[in-house]
Amino acid sequence: MYKYIVKRLLLMVPTLLGAAVLVFALLRMVPGDVCEVRMAGTGLYVDQEAIDTCRENLGMNDPYYLQFFDFIAGYVTFDLGESMWTGKPVTYEIGIRFELSLQLAIMATLVAVAVAIPLGVISAIKQNTWIDYFVRAFSIAGIAMPSFWLGILIILGLLITTQAWFGQPWMPPIEYVSVFEDPLANMSQLIWPAVATGYRYSAVATRMTRSALLEVLREDYVRTARAKGLLERVIINRHALKNALLPVVTIIALEFAFLMGGLVVTEQVFNLNGLGKLFVEAVLNHDFTLTQHLVMLVVAIFVLTNLVVDVLYAWLDPRIRYS
Amino acid sequence: MKRSFLKTAAAVALGASLGLTSAMATAETPKKGGVLNFVVGSKIPSYDGHIETTFGMIHPIRPFYSVLIRVNPDNPSSPTDFVCDLCVGDVPRPTDDGKTYTFKIRQGVTFHNGAPLTAQDIKATYDKIIFPPDGIASARKAFFSMVESVTAPDDTTVVFKLKYPSGSFIPALATPFNFIYSKADLDQHGHTWHQRNINGSGAFRFVEHQPGAFVEGARNDNYYVDGKPYLDGFKAIAAPKMAVRLQAIRGDRAAIEFRGFPPKARDDLVKALGDQITVQESDWNCVLLFTPNQKRKPFDDVRVRKALTLAVDRWGGSKYLSRIAIVKTVGGVAFPNHPLAATQGELKQLAGYGTDLKKSRAEARRLLKEAGAEGLEFELHNRGVDQPYKVVGTWLIDQWKQVGLNVRQRVQPTGPFYDTLRKKKDFDVSLDFNCQSVVNPLVDVSKFLGSAGNNYGEYEDPVLEELFDKMNRSGDEAEQRELMRAYEKRALDEMAHIGVTLWWYKINPHRSYVKGWKIAPSHYLNQALDNVWLDK
Numbered sequence: 057m058y059k060y061i062v063k064r065l066l067l068m069v070p071t072l073l074g075a076a077v078l079v080f081a082l083l084r085m086v087p088g089d090v091c092e093v094r095m096a097g098t099g100l101y102v103d104q105e106a107i108d109t110c111r112e113n114l115g116m117n118d119p120y121y122l123q124f125f126d127f128i129a130g131y132v133t134f135d136l137g138e139s140m141w142t143g144k145p146v147t148y149e150i151g152i153r154f155e156l157s158l159q160l161a162i163m164a165t166l167v168a169v170a171v172a173i174p175l176g177v178i179s180a181i182k183q184n185t186w187i188d189y190f191v192r193a194f195s196i197a198g199i200a201m202p203s204f205w206l207g208i209l210i211i212l213g214l215l216i217t218t219q220a221w222f223g224q225p226w227m228p229p230i231e232y233v234s235v236f237e238d239p240l241a242n243m244s245q246l247i248w249p250a251v252a253t254g255y256r257y258s259a260v261a262t263r264m265t266r267s268a269l270l271e272v273l274r275e276d277y278v279r280t281a282r283a284k285g286l287l288e289r290v291i292i293n294r295h296a297l298k299n300a301l302l303p304v305v306t307i308i309a310l311e312f313a314f315l316m317g318g319l320v321v322t323e324q325v326f327n328l329n330g331l332g333k334l335f336v337e338a339v340l341n342h343d344f345t346l347t348q349h350l351v352m353l354v355v356a357i358f359v360l361t362n363l364v365v366d367v368l369y370a371w372l373d374p375r376i377r378y379s
Numbered sequence: 380m381k382r383s384f385l386k387t388a389a390a391v392a393l394g395a396s397l398g399l400t401s402a403m404a405t406a407e408t409p410k411k412g413g414v415l416n417f418v419v420g421s422k423i424p425s426y427d428g429h430i431e432t433t434f435g436m437i438h439p440i441r442p443f444y445s446v447l448i449r450v451n452p453d454n455p456s457s458p459t460d461f462v463c464d465l466c467v468g469d470v471p472r473p474t475d476d477g478k479t480y481t482f483k484i485r486q487g488v489t490f491h492n493g494a495p496l497t498a499q500d501i502k503a504t505y506d507k508i509i510f511p512p513d514g515i516a517s518a519r520k521a522f523f524s525m526v527e528s529v530t531a532p533d534d535t536t537v538v539f540k541l542k543y544p545s546g547s548f549i550p551a552l553a554t555p556f557n558f559i560y561s562k563a564d565l566d567q568h569g570h571t572w573h574q575r576n577i578n579g580s581g582a583f584r585f586v587e588h589q590p591g592a593f594v595e596g597a598r599n600d601n602y603y604v605d606g607k608p609y610l611d612g613f614k615a616i617a618a619p620k621m622a623v624r625l626q627a628i629r630g631d632r633a634a635i636e637f638r639g640f641p642p643k644a645r646d647d648l649v650k651a652l653g654d655q656i657t658v659q660e661s662d663w664n665c666v667l668l669f670t671p672n673q674k675r676k677p678f679d680d681v682r683v684r685k686a687l688t689l690a691v692d693r694w695g696g697s698k699y700l701s702r703i704a705i706v707k708t709v710g711g712v713a714f715p716n717h718p719l720a721a722t723q724g725e726l727k728q729l730a731g732y733g734t735d736l737k738k739s740r741a742e743a744r745r746l747l748k749e750a751g752a753e754g755l756e757f758e759l760h761n762r763g764v765d766q767p768y769k770v771v772g773t774w775l776i777d778q779w780k781q782v783g784l785n786v787r788q789r790v791q792p793t794g795p796f797y798d799t800l801r802k803k804k805d806f807d808v809s810l811d812f813n814c815q816s817v818v819n820p821l822v823d824v825s826k827f828l829g830s831a832g833n834n835y836g837e838y839e840d841p842v843l844e845e846l847f848d849k850m851n852r853s854g855d856e857a858e859q860r861e862l863m864r865a866y867e868k869r870a871l872d873e874m875a876h877i878g879v880t881l882w883w884y885k886i887n888p889h890r891s892y893v894k895g896w897k898i899a900p901s902h903y904l905n906q907a908l909d910n911v912w913l914d915k
Contacts, residue, residue: 088794092801094424095518096833097793099665099814100432100903101825104832106516110430113514141424142590143575152589208622215630215651225651227630230418230623231593231616327616327623329592337422337591337619342794 057370064363071359072352073128079351080124083344089116090140090342114140127348141343149334149346150353156232157330160246160253161315165308167254168261173304175258176265177297183270191262198259204321207252211325214248230327249326253319257311264307268300275299298372305368313361317354409609409895413913418618418633423594425574428556429508430516434902437555438637439594439615441906443491444558444579445603447482447501447537448549450817452910455899456661458717458818461553464907465501465580466537470549477544477854482537488603490561491577491584498531503562505529505539507570515570522551522822525851544854550819555903582608582909591617602909609895609912621766628656628890634913635889638902639663641705641766648888657891659898663883664714664823665814667706667771669759670877672806674837682750684875687808688731689743690782695736696774697881704770707884711867712827713820714900715882718856719863720820730872743782756785760799760806763792771880772810800835811835811877816903820863821851827870827877836876843869843876 091110095102111117115126130136136146179191211227218226228245235242272278273296281291319332331350338346370376421435428436428444448470451460461470466482473480488496509526511517525545530538541548564578577585580603583596597612616633618624625644627633629651640648648656671678671687678684693709701707711729713720726732733739747753761772769790776786789806791799799806813826813833825831828847829838846869850862870876887898895910 086794087798087803088792088796089798092797093794095430095432096797096801098432098434099812099833100518101521101815101822101833102432102518103516103520105520106430106518109514109516113516141422143425144590149590153591211626215626219651225630227626227632230618230627230632231614324620325623327618327620327627329589329617333619334591340792340794341422 057367061363061367064366068356068359072355075355076128076348076352077124079348080127083342083347084120086342088342090114090344091116093340093342094141123344127345130349136349137345139338139343139346141338141341141346146346146349150331150350153329153331153334155234156246156328157316157319157332159235159242160249160319160328160330161312163246163250164253164257164315165312167250168257168311169308171254171258172261173265176262176304177269177292179262179266180269180273181292191266195259195262198255199263201256202321203252203256204325206255207249207322207325210248210252228326232329245326245328249319249322249328252326253315253322257308257315260311261304261307264304265300268303269296272296272300302369302372305372306365309361309365309368310358313354313358316357317350407894409912410914411609411912412611413915415610415613415635415893415908415911415913416633417613417615417635417637418624418627419615420619420621420624420636420638422617422619423588423590426577427571427574428558429511430518430574431556432518434638437903437906439588439596440577441555441558442581442583442596442608442613442908443577443585444581445488445496446553446555446557446559448553449555449907450553450899450904452905452907453897455897455905456716458664458714458900461549465496465559473541473544475540478541480539480541480548482539484535484537485603486535488580489601490580491599492561494561494563496559496561496580497534498537499534500562501537501559502529502531503565504557504559505537507560507565508557512570519551519554519556522547522554522819543852545821545851546854546856546859547819547821547851550817551822553817555816555906582907583610583613586612593617604909608909610908613908628888631890634893635887635896637887637906639705639885639887642702642886645886645888655891656888657893658886658888660887661885661898661900662708662715663705663885664816664818664901665812665883666710667767667880667883668811668813668826668877669775669808669880670811670834670836671808672804672835672837673876674804675807677750677752677755678807680750680752681874682746683752683755684878685730685872686743686746686750686752686782687779687784688871688875688878689739689746690784691731691775691778691878691880692736693732693879693881694734696778700767700771700774700881701884704767705883705886706767706771706881708882710882711879712824712870713863713867714818714823716900717818717820719860721864721867725864729868730875731878740782747782747784754783754785756787757807759786759788760796760809761788761790762796762810763790767883768810768812775810775880804835804837809835814883814901816901818900821859824863824866824870827866829876834877838874838876840869840874840876843874 091107095107138145139149175191179188182188215225215227228248229241233241278291278296281295317331317335320336323330323333335350338350419435419438421433423436424431426440446464447466448461449464451462454460463470465485467485471480471482484498490496506529508517509523525541525543525548527540527542560573561578564572582599582602584599586595586597588594594615598608618627624636629648645658671684673679697707697709708715711721711726759772759776762768772788776788779786800809815823826833828834828844829840846862846866850859853859892914894914895912899905
């Protein structure tokens with residue numbers, strides 16, 4: 057197992073290098089640059105000399121091979137450079153947003169798991185009853201409804217209902233406070249996006265739990281367990297669910313990885329200063345340095361999550377062994 | 380139960396509003412204290428006002444700095460009312476046939492690090508802005524092309540010597556980006572230090588900046604104006620989405636947004652909050668233009684360009700577009716409320732500004748036929764921003780359709796949009812805009828010159844260049860005005876180089892407890908926050 061993990065970790069290097077080449081090339085194909093967006097994009101008068109100086113100072117006139125070398129060398133020297141937009145270190149820009157994104161991803165995952173697994177199990181056990189129909193409708197609605205749209209509805213709902221009930225409209229805070237500083241303020245901001253995102257996420261997982269469990273419940277060993285006279289609760293919990301969770305774990309893990317950098321619109325709707333919003337801003341600003349490292353971060357998260365999922369498979373199903 | 384609750388709520392609300400009304404009668408004396416939360420829709424590239432051009436930097440950073448002179452914060456709607464900030468008395472009149480301006484500098488002013496501010500700091504600052512060393516960017520260096528030298532003969536005197544008298548000098552000095560830096564900082568840390576560090580002498584001290592989240596400032600207890608600022612501090616919260624900014628005001632997470640909202644947003648806020656919302660409105664020193672690419676046929680033909688402008692119903696557009704977009708005022712090349720701007724009567728003499736629309740459009744059709752461009756198909760290049768670009772772009776396409784033109788719209792995000800305008804130049808007609816801070820028509824109208832760095836029309840017009848030059852070197856306002864009319868006629872009518880659509884209209888709905896802030900004709904102006912107080 058250890059050898060397998062080491063091998064997988066080593067395989068990350070060519071994967072990351074491939075991603076680095078791709079993102080470096082694609083970014084430079086997009087028309088426009090950070091100096092034009094920053095100085096000319098406001099419509100105010102600006103000297104062309106100032107734009108040229110900006111390009112020179114940011115190293116945009118350097119040959120591409122030098123720019124690529126700088127980009128990769130950052131991972132060896134542990135100096136990822138500075139954002140071309142703010143001039144602050146890339147590690148700082150990512151660091152201040154990482155906590156929020158991680159917390160939101162964890163909260164959304166908890167919401168999703170807490171909703172998806174019980175509902176999926178009930179739906180499978182009560183197949184083709186009104187309970188099953190209700191759960192299926194609930195989960196299909198979650199898949200159909202974009203989480204940012206649900207987010208907008210939540211905010212408008214809060215504003216309208218609080219004004220109607222208490223006379224003053226209330227909306228969640230728009231500034232992030234760490235959970236370690238003020239847990240109440242933190243929760244009053246993040247619970248809403250966690251619910252909005254977690255609902256859609258749970259809908260996918262509910263469907264997967266239901267279908268995987270239905271498949272397992274038709275297996276011979278479940279029939280054997282029933283023939284032995286085991287309680288249905290024991291059959292479900294001890295024998296069927298654990299095996300049915302394999303595809304669910306994959307879905308949950310991949311969604312978690314996606315949430316770390318992909319909550320672009322939801323973060324904007326709730327004004328969360330997370331990695332998704334940073335991603336959008338970096339791309340819109342043509343901030344090559346920051347965009348490159350953000351892409352690499354997301355690639356690394358996906359590769360690591362896949363590795364964790366594979367290791368989890370072996371734990372959930374003892375028949376799976378890696379050599 | 381519900382009914383009795385509503386009755387109670389109504390009674391409480393009525394009581395509160397009566398209380399508010401009676402309080403308002405006596406509450407116009409500024410109150411001290413409180414923290415102003417406001418939302419900002421753009422980002423901070425750096426803290427250095429001398430190189431930046433975005434309100435995303437001005438709104439949160441301007442309160443940390445002082446400037447030499449500024450737009451009068453009590454009368455910011457006037458485009459010609461300037462007052463001293465770091466200088467003493469009134470803004471000085473020029474001597475030496477309009478070529479020398481001598482400023483006496485306030486004494487007792489200190490930077491936030493405790494160092495005294497003297498005339499030497501102001502000289503060092505303007506040297507950086509006007510004569511930057513190699514490798515140091517200065518976004519508005521060209522505003523000061525008339526300046527020969529800046530000297531500080533002693534610690535309380537700064538002298539600007541001009542090469543020629545210029546009416547654009549004082550407005551250029553009042554630009555809010557001209558933050559005064561400490562000479563010691565520039566000498567010790569270099570000319571790029573202020574991009575990442577703040578040491579000003581403004582009404583507020585810098586506390587914290589969390590990129591993408593907020594900038595926080597606290598009252599400067601050593602501020603040089605007695606009793607000011609009124610606020611204990613401010614927090615500028617970054618909120619890129621307009622819907623969030625709007626909801627933030629509605630939910631009282633923020634009291635104000637200084638850039639401006641579309642009419643619908645204003646109406647929604649007023650409907651939801653009634654007298655808890657105050658609305659301030661003003662003409663805006665931003666204008667939306669359309670620029671034909673004269674390197675492309677048939678836009679090299681003045682008849683085609685003139686037909687484009689004749690087809691546009693500006694007066695009707697003003698009436699209807701102002702209901703849905705942040706545009707309203709019909710104007711020419713200069714900001715509509717400025718003494719150098721055309722009167723309505725003068726405007727109506729220009730092609731495309733007449734009130735007889737049928738006649739204008741018949742003339743447009745005739746010109747197109749004569750130029751062999753009947754039923755012309757072309758592409759309108761536009762910026763991927765709704766307000767007001769896409770709204771006005773769509774309207775323009777309909778206007779041109781009225782004279783038989785078939786126009787498609789190509790919308791691009793900001794980066795590629797400017798790449799097309801500035802590098803590729805592969806467009807037929809593009810929407811463009813001219814948005815300035817201090818109203819300074821003598822400089823602002825340079826946008827219409829083919830030689831201007833921000834003009835994308837691909838033309839040369841020596842006559843227009845000469846008129847501009849004469850206008851800027853004239854010290855006489857009447858002569859300037861006459862030259863401005865000739866310039867306007869040449870740019871918009873005779874040569875129809877660029878079409879002016881409508882001037883923007885600024886709408887600032889804010890929480891009624893925000894007092895002392897007055898709307899200016901630009902979202903860059905009146906952001907020092909030293910006059911602002913909270914009536915809570």
